[in-house]
Amino acid sequence: MKYIELLIHCSRQGVEAVSELLMRNGISGISVDDPDDLQDILNKKNEYGWDYIEDEVRNRPRTEPVVSAYLEDSEDGRQLLQSLKLQIMNLKSLELEGKFGEEADLGRLYAESRIVDDADWKDNWKEFFKPSRITDRLVVKPTWEEYEPGDSELVIEIDPGMAFGTGTHETTRLCMKLMEKYMQRQDGSLKILDVGCGSGILSIGAALLGADEVLGVEIDPDAVEVAKENVAANHQEDRVKVIEGDLTKGVSFTADLIVANLMADLVRMLAGSCGKHLEDGGVFISSGILLEQKDRTCEAIQEAGFEILEIAEDGEWCAIAAEKSGR
Numbered sequence: 001m002k003y004i005e006l007l008i009h010c011s012r013q014g015v016e017a018v019s020e021l022l023m024r025n026g027i028s029g030i031s032v033d034d035p036d037d038l039q040d041i042l043n044k045k046n047e048y049g050w051d052y053i054e055d056e057v058r059n060r061p062r063t064e065p066v067v068s069a070y071l072e073d074s075e076d077g078r079q080l081l082q083s084l085k086l087q088i089m090n091l092k093s094l095e096l097e098g099k100f101g102e103e104a105d106l107g108r109l110y111a112e113s114r115i116v117d118d119a120d121w122k123d124n125w126k127e128f129f130k131p132s133r134i135t136d137r138l139v140v141k142p143t144w145e146e147y148e149p150g151d152s153e154l155v156i157e158i159d160p161g162m163a164f165g166t167g168t169h170e171t172t173r174l175c176m177k178l179m180e181k182y183m184q185r186q187d188g189s190l191k192i193l194d195v196g197c198g199s200g201i202l203s204i205g206a207a208l209l210g211a212d213e214v215l216g217v218e219i220d221p222d223a224v225e226v227a228k229e230n231v232a233a234n235h236q237e238d239r240v241k242v243i244e245g246d247l248t249k250g251v252s253f254t255a256d257l258i259v260a261n262l263m264a265d266l267v268r269m270l271a272g273s274c275g276k277h278l279e280d281g282g283v284f285i286s287s288g289i290l291l292e293q294k295d296r297t298c299e300a301i302q303e304a305g306f307e308i309l310e311i312a313e314d315g316e317w318c319a320i321a322a323e324k325s326g327r
Helices: 012-024 035-042 075-096 124-128 170-183 201-208 221-233 264-276 291-303
Strands: 002-009 031-033 066-072 110-117 138-141 154-157 191-195 213-218 240-244 255-261 278-290 306-314 317-324
Touching (some): 012 066, 012 075, 075 110, 154 201, 170 255, 170 278, 170 317, 213 221, 264 278, 291 306
Parallel strands (some): 138 154, 191 255, 213 240, 255 278
Antiparallel strands (some): 002 110, 278 317
């Protein structure tokens, strides 16, 4: 059977925006070829990297990231292809208009397509999703991969799908690492609020780490359903509740710790509301913040009544941990 392979050339920052665009159009079989991932391995950035890499891979020319997806070679598939190409062009226009911030660079956003046979790609995208240790204790793995956890490891089982968040992106890793660290500081029962919970990965991680009660709030109804499915698949329904809603309207939950893996503009906009849903002395962890937006975001968080505890960085991204001062 023939399929249409769609290749979108972008920057590393643009990978997230392109992936979300594809997922909104019902495409979940997405793969990302990022040359910086190979460089991280060559530099042994991660302690769980490979010791041996073939020369053919090592000597591969460095190029920009490419996001790949596959459509049926049918009338519907061709119409979807044209729609996606127009949406990619519109994404570039929005970037040029400054909709993603003055420093945003999503790359070329050049889309090309070709016809391929399913034998060339069927299930190949799954090769890009392997078990990955995200924090000292949390490991994320897709359902089709086997993994034997170590004594202290906790496994989140989650597949790439309609809701963004599989643990592979820097913003999610940063948020999970800070969440694990500051959860360990808390005594007694612990309530967690996950703002913009997406796939539910942070909510599930919080429950596995020992939170007594977790509320995930998400404005996208499709993401809410995906998150609920993921919570059930990880057997955390007794601790995690996911609702469709807006933190600024009708949410009465008060937490000991809040996580918000969003974007810098949203973090700045919601910092005050997060303070209203946090106990005095509680910790607000925000992520999805580009380094060039770090100072502005810290200022907004401080103006909302928080004291900055630390800023963690990974690549061009950062996450901020702040404590509610109680003033």
